[in-house]
Amino acid sequence: MLKQKYDVIVIGAGPAGLAAAIEAKKTGAQDVLVIERAQELGGILQQCIHNGFGLQIFKKDLPGPAYAQRFIDELAGLHVDTLLDAMAINVTSERHVYATSRWSGFVEMDTRALVLAMGCRERTRAQIALPGTRPAGVYTAGTAQRFVNIEGFMPGKRFVILGSGDIGMIMARRLTFEGAKVERVLEIMPFLTGLTRNYVQCLLDYDIPLQLHHTVKRIIGNDRVEAIESVQIDEQRQPIPGTEETIPCDTLLLSVGLIPENELSRKAGVSLDPVTGGPFVDEKMQTSVPGIFAAGNVVHVYDLVDWVTQAGLLCGRNAAQYAITERKNHGRQVKMKAGDNVRYVVPHVLDKESLAESAQRLQMRVTLPIEEPVWVEVMNGEERVTRKAELYVRPGEMVNIDIPQSAYDAVQRASELSVRVVRR
Amino acid sequence: MTQEHKKLICITCPRGCALDVTMEGEAVIKIEGNSCKRGVDYAMGELKDPRRIVTTTARVRGGVHPLVPVYTESPIPKPRIFDLLAEIRKIELKAPVKFGDVVIENALGTGVNVLASRNIPAKSEAS
Numbered sequence: 001m002l003k004q005k006y007d008v009i010v011i012g013a014g015p016a017g018l019a020a021a022i023e024a025k026k027t028g029a030q031d032v033l034v035i036e037r038a039q040e041l042g043g044i045l046q047q048c049i050h051n052g053f054g055l056q057i058f059k060k061d062l063p064g065p066a067y068a069q070r071f072i073d074e075l076a077g078l079h080v081d082t083l084l085d086a087m088a089i090n091v092t093s094e095r096h097v098y099a100t101s102r103w104s105g106f107v108e109m110d111t112r113a114l115v116l117a118m119g120c121r122e123r124t125r126a127q128i129a130l131p132g133t134r135p136a137g138v139y140t141a142g143t144a145q146r147f148v149n150i151e152g153f154m155p156g157k158r159f160v161i162l163g164s165g166d167i168g169m170i171m172a173r174r175l176t177f178e179g180a181k182v183e184r185v186l187e188i189m190p191f192l193t194g195l196t197r198n199y200v201q202c203l204l205d206y207d208i209p210l211q212l213h214h215t216v217k218r219i220i221g222n223d224r225v226e227a228i229e230s231v232q233i234d235e236q237r238q239p240i241p242g243t244e245e246t247i248p249c250d251t252l253l254l255s256v257g258l259i260p261e262n263e264l265s266r267k268a269g270v271s272l273d274p275v276t277g278g279p280f281v282d283e284k285m286q287t288s289v290p291g292i293f294a295a296g297n298v299v300h301v302y303d304l305v306d307w308v309t310q311a312g313l314l315c316g317r318n319a320a321q322y323a324i325t326e327r328k329n330h331g332r333q334v335k336m337k338a339g340d341n342v343r344y345v346v347p348h349v350l351d352k353e354s355l356a357e358s359a360q361r362l363q364m365r366v367t368l369p370i371e372e373p374v375w376v377e378v379m380n381g382e383e384r385v386t387r388k389a390e391l392y393v394r395p396g397e398m399v400n401i402d403i404p405q406s407a408y409d410a411v412q413r414a415s416e417l418s419v420r421v422v423r424r
Numbered sequence: 425m426t427q428e429h430k431k432l433i434c435i436t437c438p439r440g441c442a443l444d445v446t447m448e449g450e451a452v453i454k455i456e457g458n459s460c461k462r463g464v465d466y467a468m469g470e471l472k473d474p475r476r477i478v479t480t481t482a483r484v485r486g487g488v489h490p491l492v493p494v495y496t497e498s499p500i501p502k503p504r505i506f507d508l509l510a511e512i513r514k515i516e517l518k519a520p521v522k523f524g525d526v527v528i529e530n531a532l533g534t535g536v537n538v539l540a541s542r543n544i545p546a547k548s549e550a551s
Protein backbone atom coordinates (compact mmCIF):
# COMPACT_ATOMS: atom_id res chain seq x y z
CA MET A 1 0.00 0.00 0.00
CA LEU A 2 1.35 3.42 -0.92
CA LYS A 3 1.38 6.18 1.67
CA GLN A 4 0.18 9.75 1.27
CA LYS A 5 3.42 11.21 2.54
CA TYR A 6 6.97 9.88 2.52
CA ASP A 7 10.16 11.03 4.14
CA VAL A 8 12.10 10.23 0.97
CA ILE A 9 10.90 9.33 -2.53
CA VAL A 10 13.56 8.14 -4.98
CA ILE A 11 12.86 8.24 -8.71
CA GLY A 12 14.82 5.48 -10.46
CA ALA A 13 16.05 2.12 -9.14
CA GLY A 14 19.42 1.93 -10.85
CA PRO A 15 22.65 1.95 -8.85
CA ALA A 16 22.22 5.58 -7.72
CA GLY A 17 18.58 5.17 -6.69
CA LEU A 18 19.14 1.87 -4.89
CA ALA A 19 22.08 3.28 -2.93
CA ALA A 20 20.13 6.44 -2.07
CA ALA A 21 17.08 4.50 -0.87
CA ILE A 22 19.17 2.10 1.23
CA GLU A 23 21.19 4.88 2.83
CA ALA A 24 18.14 7.09 3.42
CA LYS A 25 16.47 4.26 5.31
CA LYS A 26 19.63 3.46 7.29
CA THR A 27 20.05 7.15 8.18
CA GLY A 28 16.63 7.11 9.83
CA ALA A 29 14.08 8.12 7.21
CA GLN A 30 10.80 6.45 8.21
CA ASP A 31 9.04 5.90 4.92
CA VAL A 32 11.03 5.52 1.73
CA LEU A 33 9.54 4.83 -1.71
CA VAL A 34 11.38 3.94 -4.93
CA ILE A 35 9.55 4.55 -8.21
CA GLU A 36 10.95 2.56 -11.15
CA ARG A 37 9.97 2.49 -14.81
CA ALA A 38 11.09 -1.10 -15.44
CA GLN A 39 9.42 -4.22 -14.06
CA GLU A 40 12.38 -4.96 -11.81
CA LEU A 41 15.01 -3.17 -9.75
CA GLY A 42 18.60 -2.67 -10.85
CA GLY A 43 18.30 -0.32 -13.80
CA ILE A 44 20.71 -0.64 -16.69
CA LEU A 45 23.02 -2.91 -14.65
CA GLN A 46 20.67 -5.79 -15.46
CA GLN A 47 21.70 -5.69 -19.11
CA CYS A 48 25.40 -5.04 -18.38
CA ILE A 49 26.21 -8.72 -17.99
CA HIS A 50 29.97 -8.18 -18.44
CA ASN A 51 32.29 -8.08 -15.44
CA GLY A 52 34.32 -5.17 -14.14
CA PHE A 53 31.85 -3.81 -11.58
CA GLY A 54 32.59 -3.44 -7.89
CA LEU A 55 36.40 -3.33 -7.92
CA GLN A 56 36.42 -0.08 -5.94
CA ILE A 57 33.65 -0.78 -3.44
CA PHE A 58 33.69 -4.55 -2.97
CA LYS A 59 37.26 -5.26 -4.14
CA LYS A 60 35.62 -7.83 -6.39
CA ASP A 61 35.22 -8.13 -10.14
CA LEU A 62 31.48 -8.63 -10.55
CA PRO A 63 29.09 -8.76 -13.51
CA GLY A 64 26.56 -5.89 -13.57
CA PRO A 65 23.55 -7.98 -12.46
CA ALA A 66 25.57 -9.44 -9.55
CA TYR A 67 26.55 -5.93 -8.47
CA ALA A 68 22.89 -4.87 -8.61
CA GLN A 69 21.73 -8.02 -6.80
CA ARG A 70 23.71 -7.05 -3.69
CA PHE A 71 21.81 -3.78 -3.41
CA ILE A 72 18.46 -5.34 -4.35
CA ASP A 73 18.91 -7.90 -1.57
CA GLU A 74 19.90 -5.23 0.93
CA LEU A 75 16.92 -3.08 -0.01
CA ALA A 76 14.57 -6.04 0.44
CA GLY A 77 15.58 -6.31 4.11
CA LEU A 78 14.93 -2.65 4.86
CA HIS A 79 11.15 -2.27 4.35
CA VAL A 80 11.44 0.23 1.55
CA ASP A 81 8.30 0.58 -0.60
CA THR A 82 8.74 0.04 -4.34
CA LEU A 83 6.47 1.02 -7.20
CA LEU A 84 7.66 -0.89 -10.27
CA ASP A 85 6.56 -0.74 -13.89
CA ALA A 86 5.58 2.85 -13.12
CA MET A 87 6.23 6.27 -14.63
CA ALA A 88 6.83 9.30 -12.46
CA ILE A 89 5.15 11.79 -14.75
CA ASN A 90 5.53 15.02 -12.83
CA VAL A 91 7.15 16.46 -9.72
CA THR A 92 6.64 19.95 -8.33
CA SER A 93 9.12 22.18 -6.53
CA GLU A 94 7.03 21.55 -3.38
CA ARG A 95 7.88 17.84 -3.77
CA HIS A 96 4.46 16.64 -4.84
CA VAL A 97 4.97 13.55 -6.99
CA TYR A 98 2.58 12.22 -9.65
CA ALA A 99 3.05 8.68 -10.96
CA THR A 100 1.10 6.15 -12.92
CA SER A 101 1.29 2.40 -13.48
CA ARG A 102 -0.86 -0.49 -14.57
CA TRP A 103 -0.91 -1.76 -11.00
CA SER A 104 -1.48 1.39 -8.99
CA GLY A 105 -3.36 3.56 -11.46
CA PHE A 106 -2.72 7.28 -11.14
CA VAL A 107 -1.22 8.16 -7.76
CA GLU A 108 -0.11 11.37 -6.03
CA MET A 109 2.16 11.61 -3.03
CA ASP A 110 4.06 14.18 -1.02
CA THR A 111 7.61 13.75 0.15
CA ARG A 112 9.77 15.67 2.57
CA ALA A 113 12.84 14.99 0.43
CA LEU A 114 13.05 13.87 -3.19
CA VAL A 115 15.96 12.07 -4.86
CA LEU A 116 16.28 12.34 -8.63
CA ALA A 117 18.06 9.22 -9.91
CA MET A 118 16.74 8.86 -13.44
CA GLY A 119 20.14 8.14 -14.95
CA CYS A 120 20.91 8.97 -18.55
CA ARG A 121 19.88 8.13 -22.04
CA GLU A 122 21.80 7.29 -25.20
CA ARG A 123 22.35 9.74 -28.00
CA THR A 124 20.43 8.55 -31.04
CA ARG A 125 20.86 8.80 -34.78
CA ALA A 126 18.76 11.98 -34.78
CA GLN A 127 21.08 13.69 -32.33
CA ILE A 128 24.18 13.12 -34.45
CA ALA A 129 22.35 13.83 -37.72
CA LEU A 130 23.56 10.80 -39.70
CA PRO A 131 22.84 11.20 -43.39
CA GLY A 132 21.46 8.49 -45.64
CA THR A 133 18.31 6.42 -45.89
CA ARG A 134 16.27 5.34 -42.87
CA PRO A 135 16.22 1.55 -43.05
CA ALA A 136 15.70 -0.94 -40.22
CA GLY A 137 18.91 -2.05 -38.54
CA VAL A 138 20.14 1.13 -36.87
CA TYR A 139 20.20 0.80 -33.08
CA THR A 140 21.86 2.42 -30.13
CA ALA A 141 24.38 0.06 -28.53
CA GLY A 142 22.36 -0.05 -25.32
CA THR A 143 19.19 -1.09 -27.12
CA ALA A 144 21.07 -3.92 -28.84
CA GLN A 145 22.51 -4.86 -25.45
CA ARG A 146 19.04 -5.21 -23.99
CA PHE A 147 17.88 -7.33 -26.94
CA VAL A 148 20.84 -9.71 -26.71
CA ASN A 149 21.31 -9.95 -22.94
CA ILE A 150 17.77 -9.80 -21.54
CA GLU A 151 15.23 -10.45 -24.27
CA GLY A 152 17.25 -13.11 -26.08
CA PHE A 153 17.41 -12.17 -29.74
CA MET A 154 20.04 -10.88 -32.10
CA PRO A 155 19.41 -7.61 -33.91
CA GLY A 156 21.64 -8.61 -36.87
CA LYS A 157 24.49 -10.74 -38.25
CA ARG A 158 27.07 -8.27 -39.60
CA PHE A 159 27.71 -5.16 -37.57
CA VAL A 160 29.48 -1.84 -37.82
CA ILE A 161 29.74 0.09 -34.57
CA LEU A 162 30.06 3.87 -34.57
CA GLY A 163 31.77 5.19 -31.46
CA SER A 164 34.47 3.68 -29.28
CA GLY A 165 32.61 4.22 -26.01
CA ASP A 166 32.57 1.39 -23.50
CA ILE A 167 29.10 0.13 -24.41
CA GLY A 168 30.06 -0.06 -28.09
CA MET A 169 33.25 -2.02 -27.44
CA ILE A 170 31.56 -4.33 -24.96
CA MET A 171 28.80 -5.01 -27.47
CA ALA A 172 31.41 -5.77 -30.16
CA ARG A 173 32.68 -8.63 -27.99
CA ARG A 174 29.21 -9.72 -26.94
CA LEU A 175 27.94 -9.95 -30.53
CA THR A 176 31.07 -11.90 -31.48
CA PHE A 177 30.31 -14.34 -28.64
CA GLU A 178 26.83 -14.84 -30.08
CA GLY A 179 28.14 -15.66 -33.56
CA ALA A 180 27.88 -12.28 -35.27
CA LYS A 181 30.64 -10.63 -37.28
CA VAL A 182 31.69 -7.16 -36.18
CA GLU A 183 33.27 -5.64 -39.26
CA ARG A 184 34.55 -2.39 -37.78
CA VAL A 185 34.46 0.04 -34.91
CA LEU A 186 34.68 3.64 -36.11
CA GLU A 187 35.65 6.58 -33.89
CA ILE A 188 35.41 10.17 -35.08
CA MET A 189 37.87 11.41 -32.43
CA PRO A 190 41.64 10.83 -32.73
CA PHE A 191 41.53 8.83 -29.46
CA LEU A 192 39.56 6.03 -27.83
CA THR A 193 36.55 7.38 -25.89
CA GLY A 194 36.08 4.29 -23.68
CA LEU A 195 38.48 2.59 -21.26
CA THR A 196 41.74 1.17 -22.61
CA ARG A 197 41.09 -2.16 -20.88
CA ASN A 198 37.96 -2.55 -22.98
CA TYR A 199 39.95 -1.92 -26.15
CA VAL A 200 42.22 -4.81 -25.12
CA GLN A 201 39.68 -7.32 -23.85
CA CYS A 202 36.83 -6.53 -26.25
CA LEU A 203 38.46 -5.55 -29.55
CA LEU A 204 42.11 -6.72 -29.61
CA ASP A 205 41.27 -10.14 -28.12
CA TYR A 206 38.89 -10.86 -31.01
CA ASP A 207 40.70 -9.03 -33.83
CA ILE A 208 37.95 -6.47 -34.27
CA PRO A 209 39.41 -3.52 -36.20
CA LEU A 210 39.16 -0.01 -34.72
CA GLN A 211 39.60 3.04 -36.95
CA LEU A 212 40.16 6.37 -35.23
CA HIS A 213 39.38 9.64 -37.07
CA HIS A 214 36.67 7.84 -39.02
CA THR A 215 32.92 8.19 -39.10
CA VAL A 216 29.85 7.05 -41.00
CA LYS A 217 29.32 9.22 -44.05
CA ARG A 218 25.98 7.68 -44.96
CA ILE A 219 23.80 4.68 -44.38
CA ILE A 220 22.94 2.55 -47.44
CA GLY A 221 19.84 0.35 -47.77
CA ASN A 222 16.10 0.77 -48.19
CA ASP A 223 14.18 -1.68 -46.01
CA ARG A 224 17.21 -2.90 -44.13
CA VAL A 225 20.77 -1.61 -43.74
CA GLU A 226 22.88 -3.08 -46.57
CA ALA A 227 26.12 -1.23 -45.97
CA ILE A 228 27.53 1.93 -44.53
CA GLU A 229 29.96 4.29 -46.17
CA SER A 230 32.77 5.31 -43.87
CA VAL A 231 35.06 8.28 -44.32
CA GLN A 232 38.23 9.58 -42.73
CA ILE A 233 38.06 12.90 -40.85
CA ASP A 234 40.75 15.57 -40.77
CA GLU A 235 41.89 17.61 -37.77
CA GLN A 236 39.08 20.12 -38.37
CA ARG A 237 36.56 17.27 -38.27
CA GLN A 238 35.95 17.59 -42.01
CA PRO A 239 35.58 14.46 -44.19
CA ILE A 240 38.61 13.85 -46.43
CA PRO A 241 37.38 13.27 -50.02
CA GLY A 242 38.57 10.05 -51.59
CA THR A 243 38.84 8.14 -48.28
CA GLU A 244 35.30 6.75 -48.49
CA GLU A 245 34.89 3.00 -48.02
CA THR A 246 31.73 0.92 -48.38
CA ILE A 247 31.47 -1.62 -45.58
CA PRO A 248 28.75 -4.25 -46.16
CA CYS A 249 26.73 -4.92 -42.99
CA ASP A 250 23.11 -5.41 -41.92
CA THR A 251 23.22 -3.47 -38.64
CA LEU A 252 24.76 -0.23 -37.42
CA LEU A 253 25.16 0.30 -33.68
CA LEU A 254 25.62 3.77 -32.26
CA SER A 255 27.74 4.26 -29.17
CA VAL A 256 27.99 8.01 -29.40
CA GLY A 257 27.48 9.31 -25.91
CA LEU A 258 25.03 9.59 -23.06
CA ILE A 259 22.87 12.49 -21.91
CA PRO A 260 21.52 12.90 -18.35
CA GLU A 261 17.74 12.42 -18.32
CA ASN A 262 16.29 15.53 -16.71
CA GLU A 263 12.74 16.07 -17.94
CA LEU A 264 11.39 15.64 -14.40
CA SER A 265 14.11 17.87 -12.94
CA ARG A 266 13.00 20.62 -15.31
CA LYS A 267 9.37 20.22 -14.27
CA ALA A 268 10.42 20.60 -10.64
CA GLY A 269 12.14 23.87 -11.49
CA VAL A 270 15.65 22.51 -10.85
CA SER A 271 18.40 24.59 -12.55
CA LEU A 272 20.54 22.60 -14.98
CA ASP A 273 24.19 23.05 -15.87
CA PRO A 274 24.45 23.42 -19.66
CA VAL A 275 27.86 21.70 -19.59
CA THR A 276 26.91 18.47 -17.77
CA GLY A 277 23.24 18.48 -18.79
CA GLY A 278 22.44 17.67 -15.15
CA PRO A 279 21.32 19.70 -12.13
CA PHE A 280 23.61 22.13 -10.34
CA VAL A 281 24.30 20.45 -6.98
CA ASP A 282 25.98 21.36 -3.70
CA GLU A 283 28.25 19.13 -1.60
CA LYS A 284 25.15 17.37 -0.24
CA MET A 285 23.97 16.61 -3.79
CA GLN A 286 21.10 19.03 -3.20
CA THR A 287 19.82 20.83 -6.31
CA SER A 288 18.80 24.48 -6.59
CA VAL A 289 15.37 23.51 -5.18
CA PRO A 290 15.52 22.89 -1.41
CA GLY A 291 14.68 19.28 -0.51
CA ILE A 292 15.30 17.99 -4.03
CA PHE A 293 18.51 15.97 -4.34
CA ALA A 294 20.12 14.22 -7.32
CA ALA A 295 22.68 11.46 -7.77
CA GLY A 296 24.36 9.38 -10.43
CA ASN A 297 24.22 9.73 -14.19
CA VAL A 298 21.33 12.20 -13.91
CA VAL A 299 23.92 14.68 -12.56
CA HIS A 300 26.82 13.85 -14.86
CA VAL A 301 27.80 10.73 -16.79
CA TYR A 302 30.13 8.46 -14.82
CA ASP A 303 32.44 5.78 -16.19
CA LEU A 304 32.43 3.57 -13.06
CA VAL A 305 29.31 2.36 -11.30
CA ASP A 306 31.19 2.29 -7.99
CA TRP A 307 31.32 6.10 -8.01
CA VAL A 308 27.62 6.23 -8.87
CA THR A 309 26.89 4.12 -5.81
CA GLN A 310 28.94 6.45 -3.64
CA ALA A 311 27.10 9.48 -4.98
CA GLY A 312 23.83 7.67 -4.25
CA LEU A 313 24.85 6.92 -0.67
CA LEU A 314 25.84 10.54 -0.04
CA CYS A 315 22.64 11.78 -1.60
CA GLY A 316 20.43 9.33 0.31
CA ARG A 317 22.02 10.25 3.64
CA ASN A 318 21.49 13.96 3.08
CA ALA A 319 17.95 13.51 1.77
CA ALA A 320 17.08 11.55 4.92
CA GLN A 321 18.62 14.20 7.14
CA TYR A 322 16.66 16.88 5.33
CA ALA A 323 13.44 14.91 5.85
CA ILE A 324 14.18 14.31 9.53
CA THR A 325 14.85 18.01 10.10
CA GLU A 326 11.64 18.88 8.24
CA ARG A 327 9.64 16.54 10.42
CA LYS A 328 11.23 17.85 13.62
CA ASN A 329 10.62 21.46 12.56
CA HIS A 330 7.05 20.58 11.79
CA GLY A 331 6.47 19.54 15.42
CA ARG A 332 8.47 22.48 16.69
CA GLN A 333 6.35 25.11 15.12
CA VAL A 334 3.28 26.54 16.75
CA LYS A 335 0.68 28.45 14.73
CA MET A 336 -0.48 31.83 15.99
CA LYS A 337 -4.23 32.41 15.62
CA ALA A 338 -6.32 35.54 15.99
CA GLY A 339 -8.93 34.98 18.75
CA ASP A 340 -11.72 37.24 20.11
CA ASN A 341 -11.44 40.82 18.84
CA VAL A 342 -8.07 40.22 17.17
CA ARG A 343 -7.78 40.70 13.41
CA TYR A 344 -4.35 39.08 12.90
CA VAL A 345 -1.14 38.15 14.73
CA VAL A 346 2.44 38.48 13.51
CA PRO A 347 4.46 36.28 13.40
CA HIS A 348 2.07 33.67 11.97
CA VAL A 349 4.19 30.79 13.26
CA LEU A 350 6.64 30.53 16.10
CA ASP A 351 9.50 28.08 16.64
CA LYS A 352 8.91 26.66 20.14
CA GLU A 353 12.65 26.52 20.73
CA SER A 354 12.98 30.26 20.17
CA LEU A 355 11.80 30.75 23.78
CA ALA A 356 14.93 29.00 24.98
CA GLU A 357 16.84 31.97 23.56
CA SER A 358 14.64 34.94 24.47
CA ALA A 359 11.09 36.19 25.02
CA GLN A 360 9.12 36.44 21.76
CA ARG A 361 7.11 39.51 20.83
CA LEU A 362 3.72 39.21 19.15
CA GLN A 363 2.15 42.12 17.33
CA MET A 364 -1.49 42.49 16.33
CA ARG A 365 -4.39 44.74 15.61
CA VAL A 366 -7.80 44.50 17.22
CA THR A 367 -11.02 44.33 15.24
CA LEU A 368 -13.11 46.77 17.35
CA PRO A 369 -12.18 49.48 19.87
CA ILE A 370 -12.71 48.83 23.61
CA GLU A 371 -12.50 52.05 25.62
CA GLU A 372 -12.01 50.45 29.02
CA PRO A 373 -9.33 48.21 30.70
CA VAL A 374 -8.72 44.89 28.90
CA TRP A 375 -6.57 41.75 29.09
CA VAL A 376 -4.50 40.72 26.06
CA GLU A 377 -4.30 36.96 26.56
CA VAL A 378 -2.27 34.24 24.81
CA MET A 379 -4.21 30.99 25.11
CA ASN A 380 -3.51 27.33 24.40
CA GLY A 381 -7.13 26.24 24.20
CA GLU A 382 -8.49 26.95 27.71
CA GLU A 383 -5.01 27.20 29.23
CA ARG A 384 -3.63 30.73 29.60
CA VAL A 385 0.02 30.99 28.57
CA THR A 386 0.49 34.68 29.44
CA ARG A 387 -1.44 37.94 29.64
CA LYS A 388 -0.93 41.68 29.72
CA ALA A 389 -3.14 44.53 30.86
CA GLU A 390 -4.05 47.52 28.61
CA LEU A 391 -6.20 50.51 29.54
CA TYR A 392 -7.97 50.45 26.15
CA VAL A 393 -7.47 49.07 22.62
CA ARG A 394 -8.17 50.69 19.25
CA PRO A 395 -7.78 49.24 15.72
CA GLY A 396 -5.55 52.15 14.73
CA GLU A 397 -3.00 51.37 17.45
CA MET A 398 -0.92 48.22 17.17
CA VAL A 399 -0.90 45.99 20.27
CA ASN A 400 2.23 44.21 21.49
CA ILE A 401 2.62 41.32 23.88
CA ASP A 402 5.71 39.32 24.79
CA ILE A 403 5.62 35.60 25.47
CA PRO A 404 8.11 35.34 28.35
CA GLN A 405 10.77 32.62 28.57
CA SER A 406 8.95 31.34 31.68
CA ALA A 407 6.16 30.18 29.31
CA TYR A 408 8.55 27.75 27.57
CA ASP A 409 6.91 24.61 29.01
CA ALA A 410 3.38 25.82 28.34
CA VAL A 411 4.25 26.56 24.72
CA GLN A 412 5.84 23.13 24.24
CA ARG A 413 2.42 21.55 24.90
CA ALA A 414 0.69 23.64 22.20
CA SER A 415 0.28 23.05 18.50
CA GLU A 416 -1.62 26.31 18.12
CA LEU A 417 -1.83 29.48 20.23
CA SER A 418 -4.59 32.04 20.00
CA VAL A 419 -4.49 35.65 21.13
CA ARG A 420 -7.66 37.37 22.41
CA VAL A 421 -8.52 40.77 23.82
CA VAL A 422 -11.23 40.72 26.55
CA ARG A 423 -12.64 43.17 29.09
CA ARG A 424 -11.10 43.02 32.56
CA MET B 425 71.05 -13.11 -25.48
CA THR B 426 69.13 -10.22 -27.05
CA GLN B 427 66.47 -8.44 -25.09
CA GLU B 428 62.98 -7.95 -26.44
CA HIS B 429 60.23 -5.53 -25.31
CA LYS B 430 56.57 -6.52 -25.14
CA LYS B 431 53.87 -3.89 -24.71
CA LEU B 432 50.81 -4.94 -22.74
CA ILE B 433 47.84 -3.10 -21.27
CA CYS B 434 46.80 -4.34 -17.87
CA ILE B 435 43.07 -5.10 -17.78
CA THR B 436 42.81 -5.89 -14.07
CA CYS B 437 41.17 -2.57 -13.25
CA PRO B 438 39.77 0.43 -15.16
CA ARG B 439 43.06 2.30 -14.84
CA GLY B 440 44.52 0.25 -17.72
CA CYS B 441 48.26 0.69 -17.08
CA ALA B 442 50.54 0.43 -20.12
CA LEU B 443 53.10 -2.25 -19.25
CA ASP B 444 56.54 -2.57 -20.80
CA VAL B 445 57.87 -6.08 -20.36
CA THR B 446 61.56 -6.80 -21.03
CA MET B 447 62.10 -10.41 -22.14
CA GLU B 448 65.17 -12.48 -22.78
CA GLY B 449 63.88 -15.45 -24.75
CA GLU B 450 61.17 -16.95 -22.53
CA ALA B 451 62.40 -15.23 -19.40
CA VAL B 452 60.84 -12.03 -18.06
CA ILE B 453 63.64 -9.68 -17.00
CA LYS B 454 61.71 -6.57 -16.04
CA ILE B 455 58.14 -5.22 -15.88
CA GLU B 456 57.63 -1.45 -15.95
CA GLY B 457 54.64 0.88 -16.12
CA ASN B 458 52.45 -0.87 -13.56
CA SER B 459 50.90 1.10 -10.68
CA CYS B 460 50.40 -1.87 -8.40
CA LYS B 461 51.39 -5.48 -7.83
CA ARG B 462 48.46 -6.77 -9.83
CA GLY B 463 50.14 -5.42 -12.96
CA VAL B 464 53.03 -7.85 -12.45
CA ASP B 465 50.63 -10.77 -11.96
CA TYR B 466 48.71 -9.77 -15.05
CA ALA B 467 51.84 -9.51 -17.23
CA MET B 468 53.19 -12.88 -16.07
CA GLY B 469 49.82 -14.52 -16.70
CA GLU B 470 49.26 -12.84 -20.03
CA LEU B 471 52.64 -14.01 -21.36
CA LYS B 472 52.45 -17.61 -20.14
CA ASP B 473 48.75 -18.49 -19.85
CA PRO B 474 46.38 -15.70 -20.90
CA ARG B 475 43.01 -16.00 -19.20
CA ARG B 476 39.74 -14.09 -19.18
CA ILE B 477 36.58 -14.01 -17.13
CA VAL B 478 33.79 -14.96 -19.54
CA THR B 479 30.31 -13.52 -19.23
CA THR B 480 27.38 -14.62 -21.37
CA THR B 481 23.79 -15.80 -20.98
CA ALA B 482 22.13 -19.19 -20.56
CA ARG B 483 18.59 -20.18 -21.49
CA VAL B 484 15.95 -20.36 -18.73
CA ARG B 485 12.51 -21.94 -18.98
CA GLY B 486 9.57 -20.49 -17.03
CA GLY B 487 11.36 -17.39 -15.79
CA VAL B 488 10.53 -13.70 -15.92
CA HIS B 489 13.18 -13.46 -18.65
CA PRO B 490 14.16 -16.10 -21.23
CA LEU B 491 17.84 -15.79 -20.24
CA VAL B 492 19.97 -15.62 -17.14
CA PRO B 493 23.36 -13.87 -17.24
CA VAL B 494 26.23 -16.14 -16.17
CA TYR B 495 29.94 -15.72 -15.49
CA THR B 496 33.03 -17.81 -14.83
CA GLU B 497 33.94 -17.46 -11.18
CA SER B 498 37.58 -17.05 -12.16
CA PRO B 499 39.37 -16.47 -15.48
CA ILE B 500 39.59 -19.38 -17.93
CA PRO B 501 42.27 -19.93 -20.62
CA LYS B 502 41.66 -17.60 -23.55
CA PRO B 503 41.81 -20.35 -26.24
CA ARG B 504 38.91 -22.17 -24.51
CA ILE B 505 36.46 -19.23 -24.55
CA PHE B 506 34.49 -20.29 -27.64
CA ASP B 507 34.36 -23.93 -26.47
CA LEU B 508 32.86 -22.72 -23.21
CA LEU B 509 30.31 -20.53 -25.00
CA ALA B 510 29.25 -23.58 -27.07
CA GLU B 511 28.90 -25.60 -23.84
CA ILE B 512 26.73 -22.95 -22.20
CA ARG B 513 24.57 -22.69 -25.32
CA LYS B 514 23.59 -26.37 -24.88
CA ILE B 515 22.00 -25.99 -21.48
CA GLU B 516 18.55 -24.86 -20.44
CA LEU B 517 17.86 -24.06 -16.79
CA LYS B 518 14.53 -24.09 -15.03
CA ALA B 519 13.31 -21.04 -13.12
CA PRO B 520 13.69 -20.01 -10.38
CA VAL B 521 17.43 -19.43 -10.71
CA LYS B 522 19.27 -17.90 -7.77
CA PHE B 523 22.25 -15.55 -7.85
CA GLY B 524 25.39 -17.66 -7.37
CA ASP B 525 23.78 -20.95 -8.50
CA VAL B 526 26.34 -23.21 -10.16
CA VAL B 527 25.24 -23.45 -13.78
CA ILE B 528 28.16 -25.64 -14.92
CA GLU B 529 30.57 -27.27 -12.50
CA ASN B 530 34.23 -27.55 -13.50
CA ALA B 531 33.53 -26.23 -17.01
CA LEU B 532 35.58 -28.05 -19.72
CA GLY B 533 37.70 -29.53 -16.96
CA THR B 534 39.27 -26.15 -16.22
CA GLY B 535 38.33 -26.36 -12.56
CA VAL B 536 36.29 -23.20 -12.99
CA ASN B 537 32.56 -23.06 -12.22
CA VAL B 538 30.05 -21.06 -14.22
CA LEU B 539 27.69 -19.15 -11.91
CA ALA B 540 24.41 -17.28 -12.32
CA SER B 541 24.86 -13.51 -12.06
CA ARG B 542 21.39 -12.78 -10.69
CA ASN B 543 18.04 -14.17 -9.57
CA ILE B 544 15.54 -15.11 -12.24
CA PRO B 545 12.24 -15.67 -10.44
CA ALA B 546 9.70 -18.05 -11.98
CA LYS B 547 7.04 -16.22 -13.93
CA SER B 548 4.19 -16.89 -11.48
CA GLU B 549 6.29 -15.85 -8.47
CA ALA B 550 6.82 -12.40 -9.85
CA SER B 551 3.26 -11.43 -10.73
